Amino acid sequence: MAEELSADYLVIGSGIIGSLAARKLALAGASVLILVATAPHPIYQPKDNGYLVQAGPYPYPAEYIRQFGGASWHWAAQAWRNVPNELRKNCN
Known part of the structure; x- marks a missing residue:
């Protein structure tokens, strides 16, 4: 038989935001479960689609992973800048 659990709050996801939210609630005295x-x-093999142009001798294709703890485990120091098209206001 499954154990029955109870808490004041249920936080979905243990990534950065979920962990910070759970910590803040717990420090305030609430009981918290993280689900x-x-x-x-996924088997993911990145392919060059011309969107990102990397310069330098060591191009690094971005990877994707599903892991407990969210994207904090695999961000790989990738903080790409927006391209101009991403900053245009949608006029439709």
């Missing part, structure tokens, strides 16, 4: 769903890790 993390498992998902299959």
Whole structure:
């Protein structure tokens, strides 16, 4: 038989935001459960689509991973700048 759990708050996801929210609630005296769903890790082979032009001797294709703890485990120091088209206001 499954164990029955109870808490004041249920936080979905243990990534950066989920962890910070759970910590703040717990420090305020609330009981908190964090729910993390498992998902299959996709077989992902990045292909160059011309969107990102990398300069330098060591191009690095971005990867994707599903992991407990969210994207904080695999951000790989990738903080790409927006391209001009991403900053245009949608006029439609």
